[in-house]
Amino acid sequence: MIGIFDSGIGGLTVARAIMDRLPGYDIVYFGDTAHTPYGNKSVHTVINYAVADTKFLIDHGATIIVVACNTASSVAARVLSEKFKEPVLEVITPAVDAAITSTKKGAIGVIGTRATISSGIYERKIMEKRPGTRVYQEPCPLLVPLVEEGWLKRPETNMIVKKYLLPLKTRQIDTLILGCTHYPVLKRIIAKKAGKNVAVVDSSIEMAKHVKQAVDSSADIAKRLTKTGSIEFYVSDMTLRFEKTARMIIGKSIRLTEVRG
């Protein structure tokens, strides 16, 4: 099974993109809603949570691990790769590759949680692959709570997005990476405020393309997966709000099963 984990519900944007591109494949999703959000916590705490999430997925039949959380990908992907024998796919590299392909002026903006931006991982990976690129980063810690509240079209959300993007606009970026799996839900507002000359890279979609590519090109990965149409969603804490947000992201009602830690 394709195992996908996130700090909460936001990673469902990745699950949805994978379901669209790899229909029929068996998926197990784990959202660590009891510890959400990861983006404002420390590196070692996020690593501990990510290890526990991965163990849960493997115990529930996952044979490849998709880290659908930018924060966990930023600070824990290497530890997971070393600790587990299952292939671990992180969400950063596919977005970096897409941004490098997209940029013409070599000026890329990155928005994400405080933990993701502090880790500097996007800048580092971009510089490795395309030295000389100008990378401008901006932490946007209020966007996750706004998405979780479903404030998708409110004027306050518009104002806050505009405020966060202003320093990137003045740097005249031509490409913007949505470095958090919650942000695709706000893609329309973000694209509008970024301006029509800026290409928006959606890390959830790039991740799904990357998983499809891995399945298509690697016999090892392909043979690990099954196609019985089974899709399971687990969360470590359950509230009505999580159900509502999950429905909003997946586009239909889904059954979340709560598992206690």
Place this chain on the structure above:
Amino acid sequence: MIGIFDSGIGGLTVARAIMDRLPGYDIVYFGDTAHTPYGNKSVHTVINYAVADTKFLIDHGATIIVVACNTASSVAARVLSEKFKEPVLEVITPAVDAAITSTKKGAIGVIGTRATISSGIYERKIMEKRPGTRVYQEPCPLLVPLVEEGWLKRPETNMIVKKYLLPLKTRQIDTLILGCTHYPVLKRIIAKKAGKNVAVVDSSIEMAKHVKQAVDSSADIAKRLTKTGSIEFYVSDMTLRFEKTARMIIGKSIRLTEVRG
């Protein structure tokens, strides 16, 4: 020692109010920043966290327990009182008593996290003590992240506070309970948007008065406490942001010690 716990840093408003009113008393504070926030999580998860927090405080010398978190007070105070032999003081009742004393028209507004408001505990306690009171409640889930970001004077914060208070204003409340320990940090904005005819009840200050009263009037509680001037702050996860917010609330630099779960 006076043991104080909160889901994170917000409960420091209670610690500070207690330090002001009971100078010299020994205090141990625990902020569960690894699991913050509690306000959007389920009842059973908050109870599990509150039990663990209380155990930590008792292991570190606490002889009375101050639940400085409205969410934990709402859903877990009774469990804690049953489970532990130490006196447990919760933050709801003192605020309810102050609001009942304050209201003239019998129209009280309550703002808090989603979990606190859903629990209905403020309304229930007000109705028990003053039947016939009209109680209007409004969950304000974005205020905690705004405080944590230090967006205390930004126009977006103004707009969001105004939006949350509007339904309470139309009900013509004359008293407003700040039912979350983060909100005192926004007291000036909240008071302004609520209007000059509305008395604002600060649950952190009422809690501190209540603790002082308990110390002054109960020999059992007084003899449990020591006065060596020792004040210890522990958190379950440590980031620069938490340190900054802690300094903002306490009004001076404090040393937070991280303890791992």
